[in-house]
Amino acid sequence: MARAVVKYDGIMCGMSSGAAILAGLKEAEKPENEGKTIVIIVPSCGERYLSTDLYKIKDEGTKIQILDSLLNE
Structure with a gap:
């Protein structure tokens, strides 16, 4: 879930945050709970996971595409 959050919402979070978000969505x-406000506390940031497989970029081409899209926003 943490990967999906960063991909679709731009929020870099850790695994516990991804689990909290998934629980909130469920x-x-x-x-x-229809019509109610659901509050989710995001307990961790993703910077400690940059060197792990959670945010691993598969190849250099992907890395260049990501950097290019960030620079052209």
């Missing part, structure tokens, strides 16, 4: 899907 709670929000329940019929009894």
Whole structure:
């Protein structure tokens, strides 16, 4: 989930944050929570995972594409 959050929302988070977000999304899907505000506390940042497989960039071409898209925003 942490990878999806950074990809779609631009929030770099850690694994515990990804788990918290997933739990919040599952709670929000329940019929009894329709129309309610769900608050999710994101307990970790992703910088400590940059050297792990969580945010590993598979090849140099992908790395260049990511950097290019960031510079051209």
